[in-house]
Amino acid sequence: MIGLPQSTEFNKRIPKQKFYENLTVSATLKQSFVDQIKTIYWRNKIAASTVNIAEGNDVEEIEIFEIKLTGESIDEGILRQMDKEIPYHILFLLEYEGKYQAWIGYKEEAQSGSVAFKVNSYYHTDWLQTDDLPVQMEGLSIDAVYENFVRQIAGDSLKVTNQESLKESVDRDNRRQQLQKQIDKLQQKVRKEKQLNKQIELNNELKKLRKELVEL
Known part of the structure; x- marks a missing residue:
């Protein structure tokens, strides 16, 4: 085969x-x-x-x-x-x-x-x-x-990026999946949150996570 x-x-x-x-x-x-x-x-x-x-x-x-x-x-x-x-x-x-x-x-x-x-x-x-x-x-x-x-x-x-090892690639992919799960949860919280100041706080956190995801 x-x-x-x-x-x-x-x-x-x-x-x-x-x-x-x-x-x-x-x-x-x-x-x-x-x-x-x-x-x-x-x-x-x-x-x-x-x-x-x-x-x-x-x-x-x-x-x-x-x-x-x-x-x-x-x-x-x-x-x-x-x-x-x-x-x-x-x-x-x-x-x-x-x-x-x-x-x-x-x-x-x-x-x-x-x-x-x-x-x-x-x-x-x-x-x-x-x-x-x-x-x-x-x-x-x-x-x-x-x-x-x-x-x-x-x-x-x-x-492959920068000749990284297989383990490094797998670790990076695992981190990417974790970040995406965190982002999805935060997006749900933002949609449900009523207080404006809390929405701003969550959105700032979202920006940080999205930035890290893009850099991966």
Whole structure:
């Protein structure tokens, strides 16, 4: 799939029960697995042993999972649970009625605790034909391939500025989303506020947040 070398093909079906038999998984998430997923296939493994590129310092392998859905939406918790259970980086290809979405999380090593990785942000494409997915294996190391996958799928959200690292791009995008939420809440407060002096105060705060958003 997505034009990957034949040497990366794995094509192993994984029972979805594997991911929700864990006692710590909530009943709601278990039901999401049951209701939203038909099948899960481990399609490819990108590693120094399967492609002729250098090993990564941060990314050991990238697994390609194809998930056939019962509908157009998925509980993001499903992907988080799979990312939690698999100690490698994962590119998800979701399929529904012949169209695909590519999903990937910015997955970094956890600083503490028993979890090997943590995922702070997920990015995904629109529903597209397989050939139209903006996903290509590019880079001279596994680290570079992973970074390019994330940037390709995220699109303008992680557009590179000043040669920043992937982590810096993700942090900047997270800050942008936080600012937009703050702006939306403040706008609602302004519309409801009756006192003129309070309106002026809120609008001044809005200007500051909008200025920071533009500068990002």
